[in-house]
Each structure stands twice: as C-alpha cells, then as structure tokens.
Amino acid sequence: MSSRSDVQSDTFDAFFRESKKPLLAMAFVLTGDLATAQDLSQEALLRTWVRWSRVAKFDDPQAWTRRVLYNLAVSKSRGDRVRQQAPRVEPRSTPAPSESHLMLAAALRSLPEDQVRALVLHDGAGHSIAEVATEMKVPEGTVKSWLSRGRAAAAKAMDSSESTAKEGHASF
Amino acid sequence: MPHSEEQVQELLREMYSTAESNDWDVDAAELRSQRGRRDVPLPDVKVLVLVAAAVILVVVGIVVAHGSASHRSTASGPTTTPSTAAAATVVTVPNATNQTLSEATSALNMAGLTVTVTNVVNNEAAGLVLNQNPAAGLQVSRGSAVSLTVSSGPSNVRVPSLIGLSQTQATNVLGQAGLNVGNIVSVPSNNFAANVVVQSSPGAGASVLPGSSVDVVVSSGPPPPSG
Numbered sequence: 001m002s003s004r005s006d007v008q009s010d011t012f013d014a015f016f017r018e019s020k021k022p023l024l025a026m027a028f029v030l031t032g033d034l035a036t037a038q039d040l041s042q043e044a045l046l047r048t049w050v051r052w053s054r055v056a057k058f059d060d061p062q063a064w065t066r067r068v069l070y071n072l073a074v075s076k077s078r079g080d081r082v083r084q085q086a087p088r089v090e091p092r093s094t095p096a097p098s099e100s101h102l103m104l105a106a107a108l109r110s111l112p113e114d115q116v117r118a119l120v121l122h123d124g125a126g127h128s129i130a131e132v133a134t135e136m137k138v139p140e141g142t143v144k145s146w147l148s149r150g151r152a153a154a155a156k157a158m159d160s161s162e163s164t165a166k167e168g169h170a171s172f
Numbered sequence: 173m174p175h176s177e178e179q180v181q182e183l184l185r186e187m188y189s190t191a192e193s194n195d196w197d198v199d200a201a202e203l204r205s206q207r208g209r210r211d212v213p214l215p216d217v218k219v220l221v222l223v224a225a226a227v228i229l230v231v232v233g234i235v236v237a238h239g240s241a242s243h244r245s246t247a248s249g250p251t252t253t254p255s256t257a258a259a260a261t262v263v264t265v266p267n268a269t270n271q272t273l274s275e276a277t278s279a280l281n282m283a284g285l286t287v288t289v290t291n292v293v294n295n296e297a298a299g300l301v302l303n304q305n306p307a308a309g310l311q312v313s314r315g316s317a318v319s320l321t322v323s324s325g326p327s328n329v330r331v332p333s334l335i336g337l338s339q340t341q342a343t344n345v346l347g348q349a350g351l352n353v354g355n356i357v358s359v360p361s362n363n364f365a366a367n368v369v370v371q372s373s374p375g376a377g378a379s380v381l382p383g384s385s386v387d388v389v390v391s392s393g394p395p396p397p398s399g
Contacts, residue, residue, distance in 0.1 A: 024191050046206055104184070123184040124187065151177035
C-alpha cells in the first residue's frame, strides 16, 4: 500500500525521467552554458515538484516546467537575481561554453518560447515538421512559420550581438 | 559577415547534441529532497526562535531575581527592617468574643497570646466568651495574656415567696428574680383578699432555671354563701 505522497513521488519521478533531456536541451540553447543550463533545469524541475500536486493534473505538465525554465533563462540573462533552491552544478564538471553557443543562446532568448521550442525540436533534435506539430499540438503550417521566423530572427539577433560584442559588450 | 538561417540550424543541432551528451547526474529523488530546504528562509525562523528564547530567559531571570530578593528580605535576621522586627514581637489581638472558649483559645494562641479565663454565671450557653480584655484589634506584646470572660451557663434561682403579694407585686418580684409568671388560677379564699397570691408552683425556695415560669394561685375573695 502506497501513501498519497508516495504516489506523488512516483508520478513525478516518471515525469522527471522523460522531461530531463528535452528540458536540458531547451535550457542549453537558451543559455549556451551547460552548467547554467543544468542549474536552471534543476530549478525548473524542483519548482515543478514543489507544485506537483497541481501541475500533475495539467494536460501537459512539461509545458508548465518549460515555461518556468524559459522565464528563468530570460530572467537570469537580464541579470535578475534568480532565487535558486536546487543545488548548484559544479561548473568545472561541464565543458567551457563556446562563443558561438553563447551568441545563439542570447539570440534565441529574444524569441518567443514557442519558436525556440520548435527550433529545438526540429533543427536540434531532428524531428520532422509533422512530429513537431503533433508534439506542440499546432498545425504544421504554424510550425513552419515558427521555424522560418525563428531562424531569421535568431540570425539577425546574432548579427547585432556580434557587432555589440566587437564593441566590447559581452553578453551573458 | 551576416549569419544565415543555415548557420542557426547548424548551431542548434550542435548545441542539442552537446546537451544530449552532457546529461546531468542529479536524480529525481535527490531533487525532491531539496524541496522546502531553502523554501522557507530558515535564518528568519532561527532568529525568531532565538528572540523568543531570549525573551523567556529574561522574564525567567527577572522572576527568579525578584523571588530571591524578597526571600532575602524576610529571611535574614540581623538586617531585618524595623517594621518586620516589630511584627516579630508585637501582635494584634484577635477577636475572641462570641466564640466558644476553645475557638477563642486556639485563635489567641496562634496569634502568640496566652489566655486567662474568668467564668461567670450567665444565661448564654456555657463556654461562650462574653468579653475579652484587651479588645480585638489592639497591638500587644507577643506572649501577653488576654483575659476572657466566659459564661458558665445559667445557674438556678430560688423562687421567691409570693404569698400575700398582689398579683402585680408578684409579677414584679418574679421578674426581678429572672422568672416569669405562668398560669394564674383564681380560687375562693376566706383568708386572703381578692387578687392576693395564696400559693405558687413551684413554691417559695424551690431552685429553678432562670426564666422559668411560676404558676400562681390568686384569691378570688370569700366564696359565695352556700345554701
């Protein structure tokens, strides 16, 4: 016989296992730094666990966690102090961030969350348009639109951030 | 050189595989155990507990200090204040009047006084304290005597001689002796004028309780001529 909290733990652990990789990928493309990505993913998952009794009842619990993660990444890059409850990842355990990754991450943070997710699923993970459409519960046309607009905006943002970086203003 | 959309796609693929190959090793149970650990600002709770403890300690300290201070002032002999020294040798006389002798004696002894008793015959119940000297409320030296006047109860009185007295005179005489007039019976008498007491019951000299009634026989004058 398992208590209510045991059931909660079990369902969360299943959610954790299936959400871990997509969340980390999302976090990484939004931050460009693995240590930060892991910190933010853990934080988003912990905040999910804290509210798990409610979040578990959502149609798509991972969407909630992803929204938290996106907000955390954007807030952190703005320099907002993110109150982190999850234990911090030891930075030396992860590879040093590359400049191009940091630049793309900064560009992606200027995009809406849906566009970022579509880019991660299609361009990153290699899913087909149809699979992304099913996954995101939107028509394929919408996915195509998000992808092209997202890429264009990201490329443009990288251009401007590169010129800013050349003037000596590092981002992130 | 402007970035192309192809470069964005390329970088995204690269970053995704980097993320995929760098799975972080925190497991769900470990993460769950973090819940609430820094949820509540613990320092604040600690501060509250410490403040509460400090307040309790201060209050207890004040109470203890106050208690021991008052204890010292009553317990130390040589440095006793004048008022408390007087209390040791001067006592207030308690009330003893209208109590039984045993009650009064107990109260006086507890106040540190001795008792001298004077019994008097009285209509009050035997053992009742009728009077005391010195009076209640006076300050006297500890160990001094209080004189109590105690009823030994009513004593018998002798029925006075009433024969030859008028009914009015007899009533007065009985009253002076502490006796009451009881039934009055009229009888003819050749020897006594009308309304003169010819007999009493109990008779003269009898010992009776104070307040007793004495029946009297009164002459109604000579009997009417017969025949």
